[in-house]
Structure formats: C-alpha cells, structure tokens
Amino acid sequence: MTSVLPHKWMGAKALFLLCTVLCTQIFYGQNDISSTAKVQSIFDTFIQYRHQNKIDKALETLDEAAKIAENNEDAKLLLDTYHQYARLFLEEGDRETAIFYWDRASILLKDISYSFGQAFHHYLDAFLRLDEGNNFQSLKSLEESRMLSNNRNLSNNILLLEAYIFTNIEKYDDAIKNLHALMVNADDQERAYLATKANIQLANISLELNDLEEAVIHANAALELAEKNGFFKEIKIANEQLSVIYEKTGRFDQSLQYKKELEKIKDSIFNIEKVKLEAKTGDKIRFEHQMNEINKLTAKNEELSESKNRSEITAILTSAFLTIISLLAVSLFRNNQIKLKTNDLLYTKNKELELARDSAISAMEAKTNFLSTVTHELRTPLYAVTGLTHLLLEENPAEHQKEHLKSLKFSGEYLLNFINDILQINKIDADKLEPLSIEFKLKKILTEVVDSLQQNAGDNNTELVLSYDENIPQQLLGDPIKLSQIFMNLVGNALKFTKDGKVEVIAKLLNKEEENVKLYFEVKDNGIGISEEQQKTIFDSFEQGSIQINREYGGTGLGLTIVKSLLGIFGSTINLESEIGHGSSFFFEMDLKCDAKVASEDVPFELDSEEFQFEGLHILIVEDNKINQVITKKMLTKKEMTCDIANNGNEAIDLAKANTYDAILMDIHMPGISGEEATRQIRKFDQEIPIIALTAISLDDSLDSFYQAGCNDVVTKPFKPEVFYQKIGENIFKKKTEGLV
Structure with a gap:
C-alpha cells in the first residue's frame, strides 16, 4: 500500500495540472475570440465613419483599435x-501626416x-505616387500589391485607384472597364461606397468625352447611392457634377437648383468648425502616438541606466531630447497648419461664392441671349400679321370683316406689347439699361402718349387729359424713350x-436752378382703386392684385414693375396712394437738366408725315423674308413710291452700285453677309444715301453698332x-427740313 499511494497521488496531481492548462487555454482562447470580434466591430464602425466623412469619429475609432493592439502586443x-490612418489622411489631403503613419x-x-500587410503597404505607396503625379510608378506598386494578396476588398480598391490612373x-476604355466592374461589386465591406465612387468617376470621364447624357446618368446614380447611404462628401461631388452638366446642356434652371443644394451642403457639412475639430482630433491622436515613442525610449533609457551603459544612455537621452524638440516643433507647425x-x-469659400456668382451671371447672360433670339423670331412673323392687317384695313374691307381685322390688329399689338415687356424686364435684370442724355421736348412726349391712348380711353368711355405746367423749360436733357415708356405703362394701367371716369396726367415744375430742373409727375384716376394689402406687392413682377383682376382685365402684370425699375435708373422712386372704389x-x-440758352428759344420747326411728298420716290428694300418683302412693298406703294428688292446683302451692294435710290431700307439679320456689313460696304462708295435699319430686334440692344456701321436711323419690326x-x-427730306428751319 505504501508504494501504490505515491503513484496515485502523482497521477492525480498530473491530472490536475492538465485540467488547469486546458482551462487556461480555453479561457485565453475565449478572450482571443472576444478581442477579435471587438476589433472587427471597431473597424466596421471606422469604415462607416470614413464613408460618411465623419473624420473626427473615424480617427477616434482607429485610436481605440491602436490601443487594443498595443495592450495585446x-x-x-x-x-x-x-495603414488605415495613412489612407484616411491621404484622402483628406494631409500628405505629411499620411507619410508619418506609412513610415511607422x-x-x-x-x-x-504578413502578406496582406505588405500588399496594403504597396497599395498605399501607389496612392502616394498618384498624389505626386507619378502615374506609371503608381501602376507598378499596384501590380506588386495585387500579387501579394487576393483579398476582395483590397482588390476592389486597387481597381478604383487603377481607374483614376487610367483616366489621368x-x-x-481601361478606366471604364474597371469602373463598370466596381458598379456590380460584391464587396462585403464597401459595396455601396465603391459603386458610388465608380459612378462619380464615370460621370467625370463622360464629361471629358463630352457625352453629357451618360454623365447625367452616372452623376444621378452616384447622388442616389450617396444620399441613401449618407456619403456626405460624395453627395457634394455629385451635386457639383450635375450643376456643371446641366449648365453645359443649357438647362440652367436645373443647374441653379443643384448649385443651391450645393451651397446648403457646404454650409451644413464642410464648414470651418468641422475642419478645426478634425484637425484637433488628428493632432491629439498623432501627439499621443509620438508620446508613446518617447515613453518607449524612456523605458529603454532606464534599462540602460541599470546596466551602467553610459554611452548608450547618453545617446538615448540625446535622442529623447531631440524627439521632444521635434514634437514641440511639430506642435507649433501643426498649429500654424x-x-x-x-x-x-475661407479662401475656398470665397472662391466658391465667386464661382457661384460667375455661374449665375453666365446663366443670366444665356437667358438674355435666349430671350433676344426668341424675341427676334417672334417679331418677324408679328411683322407679317400687323403689316397685312394694316394693308387689309386700308383696302376698304366689308363692315363684318373690319371687326375681325380690328380684333386681329389688337391681338397682334397685345402680343407685341407682351414681348416688349418681357424683354424689358430681362434687360433690367441683366443691368443692360442706362439712361441717355439727349435733348427732347417733354410736352411733345406727354402729348404723344396721351394722343396714342385716346382710343383706349374712348373704348372705356373715359376722359384722358394732360395738365402741363407751361413754366417747364421747352428743351430738356434726358432719356425721352424711357420716359415715354414710364408714362405709357402708367397711363395704360x-x-x-x-371705366366711365377720368384719367389725368400732371406735369409740374417744382424748382429750377440754372440748368438743374426738378419736376413733379402724377397719373391719377377715379377707377376701382387698390387695397392696402395689394399695394404691398403691386410693383412685383406678374402681380395684378388678385386672380379675379387678372381674369377680368387681362395683362401681364409687368407694367408697374417696369416703371419702378426704369425710375430706379433715373434715381427716382414711384409712390402710390389709393383707396378701393x-x-x-x-x-x-x-x-433733369436743361440748356439755359435753348430753353428760352422757340421750338424748331418740324415736318409731320402728312407734309412729306412721297410720290415718285425710289426705294431699295433689302429683306430675305418673302412675306416681309410683299408687306413693305405694298406700304411703299400706298404712298405712290416705287421700289427694288434685294434678297440678301450681296444683292443690295450690287443694286446700290448700279442704281440711284432715294433711300435704302436695310434688314439686319440675313443669310450671307449681315445688314450691318452690307451697310459698311455701301458706305465705301456712297456716303449720302439715307440707310434705315429695319430689324426685329429690340432698339436698345444694337443701336450703337447700327450707327457705327453707317445707318442713319433704326425702325424695329413690327412697326x-x-x-x-x-x-x-x-431721313429723305432732312435737307428740306433744315432749310425750312
């Protein structure tokens, strides 16, 4: 029995030790599994923050993973x-910090x-080479990375980086091939993010190749994915792309919509506070890592101190001292950064605002050019409508036909006024209107406005009168055209x-000091009146007080807006007093200004159209539109004038050389050489003949260029x-007029 017991005891002891070891291994195995799961969760969270451009959160998450790695050695x-630190800082444009972590x-x-680690290191090296602009060295590093690992996520990121290089x-074709593969990737970690980046790059390539339809498809796909997954940086990029694409396609409203959305995104996400927070978080984490290096050096210092190795202690102390100095320098540098x-x-924001302003100006100019073109295209057929209507009314039509023709004439004039109003607002918005300073007779301007609207007044059984202060100087300096527009709109309104009432136009002299004159103008009526609420918006575009007023009285609601804008050009303000009923x-x-010498003299003599002797005059009509040729010829024939017709500028030059004409009526927009160029050519051999520009563009748009070309006068169609x-x-009887004067 004595010999058996020790053996049994030793067996029991061995069994106990074996159980202890197994339990310990199981315990540590469970800890390893738990630690691995935690690290994986941390990296998953980091990827999510990185995709959503939450840089400060992403950095804090990586810091947590770094501490676990250091604790577990x-x-x-x-x-x-x-590696993830390096990639994150590279994506944010902080190359210096990225290199710091790449070196570590x-x-x-x-x-x-560690093959995956080596592969990812080469991938980051390719990223750094691309950032330097060394495309082919970058491709070489990517090939080395691909050979070291077949990790799916890394392979997809290599495809994306490779696509950027191929684009450069x-x-x-190679870039597009890579990007299409990424659009349908099955990446467990970054499927949506990689597809978003691929669509953005495909939109960029489509823009480079001027395939705007394809660019819209990919930019919209990128925006949809980015918004769905909260990829804030990619949302911004996609909005920028769509703004540029729609501007290039001429869809300025949609371009402006994305520009506005872009400004909201920049204000809410990419702001100064965010940059400060990210920089602060990055500095804090990097500083901690650098302090860890110092602590390791200090620990090594202590070990060397115990072994009395003075030379190594001195070297380590020196190294630690230099490291501390370096850290202080880096800290100062980072603060400066x-x-x-x-x-x-701030500079970038200012630049973006300048670009937005320039883009808005560009869109406005495009809109202005579009409206100018549309106006020209509309005025040309309107010339035929109004001209033919006038000719038909002159040919003694039957009574039942007169009513129809008058309605047609009214509709044509209404449409013309509408076009003029739209164009006027467009020019005011584009700051293209400047007041003239020429001599004019105020009484004549107001009398013509009142006389031209007397028929409208008669239709409403309304008395229209002009109360004019005769103390106002006869000759004033200003802009008679815009002043006439102001009163046409006010009196017409x-x-x-x-109805069955009275409209009075009042002009009074308030003050006169030498050549400076202050005048008071008023247009008052006893009509329906305007409520106090409606008065607040009555001068806004397309406002007419209410829908009922619009339906009953018609109109565009632009007249008072034009009045307010035109008076603003003169430095004046419109005022309103009204009461319902x-x-x-x-x-x-x-x-205004007046010439003191001219103000006291008699008004020069002027001829009316009734006094002109048109019979026997021979005119050259230069017009490419056949209908317009017929109308203009008939209007001349009505006054017993004869004419020749030139279908283009070259024919006009030849006819002007071969024949003698009393005047030339020159269309401006024609195939071949323009009316302006034809006028310049005619002026080389005939300086005297009156040339009158007949054009369907607005008078203010090209007045100077017409006169510079050699035109004597301009008439806009329809007239x-x-x-x-x-x-x-x-223009023909100018000398006769001067002789009478």
Whole structure:
C-alpha cells in the first residue's frame, strides 16, 4: 500500500495540472475570440465613419483599435491601424501626416511576416505616387500589391485607384472597364461606397468625352447611392457634377437648383468648425502616438541606466531630447497648419461664392441671349400679321370683316406689347439699361402718349387729359424713350382699371436752378382703386392684385414693375396712394437738366408725315423674308413710291452700285453677309444715301453698332405705319427740313 499511494497521488496531481492548462487555454482562447470580434466591430464602425466623412469619429475609432493592439502586443493589428490612418489622411489631403503613419508601418513590417500587410503597404505607396503625379510608378506598386494578396476588398480598391490612373493617362476604355466592374461589386465591406465612387468617376470621364447624357446618368446614380447611404462628401461631388452638366446642356434652371443644394451642403457639412475639430482630433491622436515613442525610449533609457551603459544612455537621452524638440516643433507647425487650413477654407469659400456668382451671371447672360433670339423670331412673323392687317384695313374691307381685322390688329399689338415687356424686364435684370442724355421736348412726349391712348380711353368711355405746367423749360436733357415708356405703362394701367371716369396726367415744375430742373409727375384716376394689402406687392413682377383682376382685365402684370425699375435708373422712386372704389394716384419726382440758352428759344420747326411728298420716290428694300418683302412693298406703294428688292446683302451692294435710290431700307439679320456689313460696304462708295435699319430686334440692344456701321436711323419690326413713314420722310427730306428751319 505504501508504494501504490505515491503513484496515485502523482497521477492525480498530473491530472490536475492538465485540467488547469486546458482551462487556461480555453479561457485565453475565449478572450482571443472576444478581442477579435471587438476589433472587427471597431473597424466596421471606422469604415462607416470614413464613408460618411465623419473624420473626427473615424480617427477616434482607429485610436481605440491602436490601443487594443498595443495592450495585446498585436503587431499585425497595429500595422493595419497605421495603414488605415495613412489612407484616411491621404484622402483628406494631409500628405505629411499620411507619410508619418506609412513610415511607422514600414518599421513594423521589417519584423513580421504578413502578406496582406505588405500588399496594403504597396497599395498605399501607389496612392502616394498618384498624389505626386507619378502615374506609371503608381501602376507598378499596384501590380506588386495585387500579387501579394487576393483579398476582395483590397482588390476592389486597387481597381478604383487603377481607374483614376487610367483616366489621368487618358486610357478611358481601361478606366471604364474597371469602373463598370466596381458598379456590380460584391464587396462585403464597401459595396455601396465603391459603386458610388465608380459612378462619380464615370460621370467625370463622360464629361471629358463630352457625352453629357451618360454623365447625367452616372452623376444621378452616384447622388442616389450617396444620399441613401449618407456619403456626405460624395453627395457634394455629385451635386457639383450635375450643376456643371446641366449648365453645359443649357438647362440652367436645373443647374441653379443643384448649385443651391450645393451651397446648403457646404454650409451644413464642410464648414470651418468641422475642419478645426478634425484637425484637433488628428493632432491629439498623432501627439499621443509620438508620446508613446518617447515613453518607449524612456523605458529603454532606464534599462540602460541599470546596466551602467553610459554611452548608450547618453545617446538615448540625446535622442529623447531631440524627439521632444521635434514634437514641440511639430506642435507649433501643426498649429500654424490649422490656421492655414482655416484661411484656405475661407479662401475656398470665397472662391466658391465667386464661382457661384460667375455661374449665375453666365446663366443670366444665356437667358438674355435666349430671350433676344426668341424675341427676334417672334417679331418677324408679328411683322407679317400687323403689316397685312394694316394693308387689309386700308383696302376698304366689308363692315363684318373690319371687326375681325380690328380684333386681329389688337391681338397682334397685345402680343407685341407682351414681348416688349418681357424683354424689358430681362434687360433690367441683366443691368443692360442706362439712361441717355439727349435733348427732347417733354410736352411733345406727354402729348404723344396721351394722343396714342385716346382710343383706349374712348373704348372705356373715359376722359384722358394732360395738365402741363407751361413754366417747364421747352428743351430738356434726358432719356425721352424711357420716359415715354414710364408714362405709357402708367397711363395704360390707369385706363385699364377706369371705366366711365377720368384719367389725368400732371406735369409740374417744382424748382429750377440754372440748368438743374426738378419736376413733379402724377397719373391719377377715379377707377376701382387698390387695397392696402395689394399695394404691398403691386410693383412685383406678374402681380395684378388678385386672380379675379387678372381674369377680368387681362395683362401681364409687368407694367408697374417696369416703371419702378426704369425710375430706379433715373434715381427716382414711384409712390402710390389709393383707396378701393375711389381711384389711384401714382406720382414721382425727377431731376433733369436743361440748356439755359435753348430753353428760352422757340421750338424748331418740324415736318409731320402728312407734309412729306412721297410720290415718285425710289426705294431699295433689302429683306430675305418673302412675306416681309410683299408687306413693305405694298406700304411703299400706298404712298405712290416705287421700289427694288434685294434678297440678301450681296444683292443690295450690287443694286446700290448700279442704281440711284432715294433711300435704302436695310434688314439686319440675313443669310450671307449681315445688314450691318452690307451697310459698311455701301458706305465705301456712297456716303449720302439715307440707310434705315429695319430689324426685329429690340432698339436698345444694337443701336450703337447700327450707327457705327453707317445707318442713319433704326425702325424695329413690327412697326406702326405712321412711324415707318415718318422715319422715311425725316431721313429723305432732312435737307428740306433744315432749310425750312
């Protein structure tokens, strides 16, 4: 028994030790599993923050992974963490910090065998080479990375980076092939993010190749994916792309919509506070890592101190001292970098605002050009409508036909006024209107406005009168055209809302000091009036008080807007007093100048169109539109004038050389050489013949260029017959008029 017991005891002891070891291994195995799951969760969270451009959160998450790696002395995990730091800072444009972590990873790779780590290190090297602009060296590093690992996520990121390089070196087919593969990737970690980046790059390539339809498809796909997954940086990029694409396709409203959305995104996400927070978080984490290096050096110092190795202690102390100095220098440098980043951001924001302003101006100019073209295209057929209507009314039509023709004439004039109003607003918005300073007779301007609207007043059984202060100087300096527009709109508006009543136009002299004159103007009526609520918006575009007023009285609602804008050009302000059922009064003051010498003299003699002797005059009509040729010829024939017709500018030059004409009516827009160029050519051999530009563009748009080309006068189509005859008479009989004076 004595010999058996020790053996039994030793067996029991061995069994106990074996159980202890197994339990310990199971315990540590469970800890390893738990630690691995935690690290994986941390990296998953990091990827989510990185995709959503939450840089500060992403950095804090990586810092947590780095601490776990250091506590567990896990070199591979620490290497992966350093790699992610480097990639994150590279994507944010902080190359210096990215290289710091790439170098730390390089040191770790010397002591471990880790193929994925080596592959990712080459991938980051390719990223750095691409950032330097070394495309082919970058491709070489990517090939080395691909040979070291077949990790799916890394392979997809290699495809994306490779696509960027192919785009840089204009291998668009290869880039597109890579990007299409990424659009349908099955990546567990970054499927949606990679597809979003691929669509963005495909949109960029389509823009480079001027395939705007394809660019819209990919930019919209990128925006949809980015918004769905909260990829804030990609949302911004996609909005920028769509804004540029729609501007290039001429869809300016949609372009402006994405620009506005872009400004909201920039204000809410990419702001100064965010940059400061990210810089602060990055500095804090990097500082901690650098302090860890110092602590390691200090620990080594203590070990060397115990072994009395003075030379090594001195070297380590020196190294630690230099490291501390370096850290202080880096700290100062980083503080300066934060300031520079803040300044850069402010500069960038200013640039973005300037670009947005320039883009808005560009869109406005495009709209202006579009409206100018549309106006020309609309005025040309309107010339035929109004001209033919006038000719038919002159040919003694039957009574039942007169009513139809008058309605047609009214509709044509209404449409013309509408086009003019739209174009006027467009020019005001584009700041293309400037007041003239020429001599004019105020009484004549107001009398013509009142006389031209007497028929409208008669239709409403309304009395239209002019109360004019005769103390106002006869000759004033200003812009008679815009002043006439102001009163046409004010009086026309008053007549529209006044039936069986009275509209009065008042002009008074308030003050006169040498050549400075202050005048008071008022247009008042006893019509339906305007409520206090409606008065707040009555001068806004397309506002007419209410829908009922619009339906009953018609119109565009632009007249008073034009009045307000035109008076603003003169430095004056429109005022309104009104009461429902008792009428309205629109009044303003205006400063003008007069010539003191001319003001006291008699008004020069002028000829009316009735006094011109048109019989026997021979005119050259230059017009490419056949209908317009017929109308203009008939209008001349009505006054017993004869004419020749030139279908284009070259024919006009030949006919002007071969024949003698009393005047030339020159269309401006024609195939071949323009009317302006034809005028210049004619002026080389005939300086005397009157040339009158007949054009369907707005008078203010090209007045100077017409006169510079050699035109004597300009008439816009469609025109009133009396204006047409007056212009012809004034220019042909100019010498006769001067002789009478």
